[in-house]
Amino acid sequence: MNHSADDTIKIRVTGLDFSYRKRPVLKNVTADFAGNSITALTGPSGVGKSTFLMTLNRLWEDLPGASMRGKVEIRLQGRLRDIYDRSMELTELRKKVAMVFQTPNPLPMSIRKNMAFPLKLAGERDKSAVNARIEEALRMANLWDEVKDRLEEDARALSGGQQQRLCIARALITEPEVLLLDEPTSSLDRHSTAIIEELLTGLKERLTILVVSHYLEQVVRISDRVVEFAGETIVSL
Amino acid sequence: MKTVREIAAERTFLLSALASSSITVGILAFMVFMGLPLLHEGGFFAILGNAWDPYRGAYGIYPMIAGTAAVSLLGLAVAFPLSLGCSFLTAGIAPKPLRGVLRRFIELMTGIPTVIYGFVGIFLLVPIIREFFRDGSGMCVLTAALVLGVMISPTMTLFFRDAFDRIPRAYLNAADALGASRAQKLIHVMLPLAKKGMLNGVILALGRAVGDTLIALMLAGNSAQVPSSVMEPARTLTAHIALVIAADYESPEFRSIFACGVVLYLFTMALTFLVRYLAHGEDARI
Numbered sequence: 295m296n297h298s299a300d301d302t303i304k305i306r307v308t309g310l311d312f313s314y315r316k317r318p319v320l321k322n323v324t325a326d327f328a329g330n331s332i333t334a335l336t337g338p339s340g341v342g343k344s345t346f347l348m349t350l351n352r353l354w355e356d357l358p359g360a361s362m363r364g365k366v367e368i369r370l371q372g373r374l375r376d377i378y379d380r381s382m383e384l385t386e387l388r389k390k391v392a393m394v395f396q397t398p399n400p401l402p403m404s405i406r407k408n409m410a411f412p413l414k415l416a417g418e419r420d421k422s423a424v425n426a427r428i429e430e431a432l433r434m435a436n437l438w439d440e441v442k443d444r445l446e447e448d449a450r451a452l453s454g455g456q457q458q459r460l461c462i463a464r465a466l467i468t469e470p471e472v473l474l475l476d477e478p479t480s481s482l483d484r485h486s487t488a489i490i491e492e493l494l495t496g497l498k499e500r501l502t503i504l505v506v507s508h509y510l511e512q513v514v515r516i517s518d519r520v521v522e523f524a525g526e527t528i529v530s531l
Numbered sequence: 532m533k534t535v536r537e538i539a540a541e542r543t544f545l546l547s548a549l550a551s552s553s554i555t556v557g558i559l560a561f562m563v564f565m566g567l568p569l570l571h572e573g574g575f576f577a578i579l580g581n582a583w584d585p586y587r588g589a590y591g592i593y594p595m596i597a598g599t600a601a602v603s604l605l606g607l608a609v610a611f612p613l614s615l616g617c618s619f620l621t622a623g624i625a626p627k628p629l630r631g632v633l634r635r636f637i638e639l640m641t642g643i644p645t646v647i648y649g650f651v652g653i654f655l656l657v658p659i660i661r662e663f664f665r666d667g668s669g670m671c672v673l674t675a676a677l678v679l680g681v682m683i684s685p686t687m688t689l690f691f692r693d694a695f696d697r698i699p700r701a702y703l704n705a706a707d708a709l710g711a712s713r714a715q716k717l718i719h720v721m722l723p724l725a726k727k728g729m730l731n732g733v734i735l736a737l738g739r740a741v742g743d744t745l746i747a748l749m750l751a752g753n754s755a756q757v758p759s760s761v762m763e764p765a766r767t768l769t770a771h772i773a774l775v776i777a778a779d780y781e782s783p784e785f786r787s788i789f790a791c792g793v794v795l796y797l798f799t800m801a802l803t804f805l806v807r808y809l810a811h812g813e814d815a816r817i
Binding site: 319351356384385386388393395397399400401403407408414415416423448465470 | 574639702704705706707708709710711712719722815816817
């Protein structure tokens, strides 16, 4: 069986089981996700939507008492790769499969340092290149005009919506191919939510987006496809 | 309305609070009072600055202050890198199962009585230092500082760990999700954010090093001279008190230990205030 023939598939999950402290959270989940699209993951609280996201960038691995079985493949640089394979460098995976959290989590440093942080981790030293990429990513996140004169300010001084866009921009700066968002607008007001929805719609040309959302209107507005989670498994595709 | 029981409880608690705080003040007053005759003879600062030479009537505690400073600061210099390494290992560099085991060991080490450390120091480290440097008896500032450093480092490590544990999960998630390796996360995120808590650990460990009696008494050689190198013996304030108290009760030597007590007391209090002051600073920013 040769899956890689189907070039439109970006993420392929096969027979995924996940349990937390011996309690099953996901059972035998199998799904494909197409590239350059927005998929909304919906369903009631506690059915494993966030957990599912974490299996795609292996962020669950540090949780005590969590265990996973199954296969997750993601097409990176044109090649479908098993992300749990030994050859997959964890830091590389996280740069290519970026994540934005429910509550904006800028680091306690300036806006510029927040943006430069992933590049610093990657060992980028060329200052002008760093600045150029910061501007590019902030523009992509529609935040540049609002922050260009205050890059040295503490990122925590921004409004909630701005902080979340900063986190999206920071995730984009490593040029990821997949962007995972865990209820990115749940702590924001209507206006900020609308700005971020528009931003995500614009981003799908560049990358594949999976977004966990509680809000039905939001799901309808922005997603190309809806995956509903219910009691340990996916019910509708 | 407060009931009689509530009022009674309040009064009782107030009384116990007053009792324990007045004991603290009382101890200081007692030490100052007992040291008064010495103060009359030469003034307080003369005692602090003078040499110890009982045959000529000089009861200055300067050598002991210097000895304490040498042993405890060097001990701190030994303990800091040890604790940093241990806390890094248990906070994330070591594989998960090993982290737990290491942590247990470190917690266990805080409970080992000081005298055991001193004992091991005498039979293990003293001969090594003596043979290796071929200079003196092996009981010197270096020996005491090495053992003291090992002794205070578990406490310091636990403080460091505690500072790491208090870092908000959101920041760690951010670092993980942005592709930071475990070492990068430690250096670029955890260390800067834990700085304040770690400084507290260092200060309190210094307090422990200064206050410790047995290690210096058993290993530093106890000569009441200002040490001119780490290979020379020294006597700390605490060891001085222990040595003099064992000898007699009435002499001017005996009076001098109250001056030592006052110095130790004031130093510890200064450290406590420093920790309090640091605890009130603003939020950490990298």
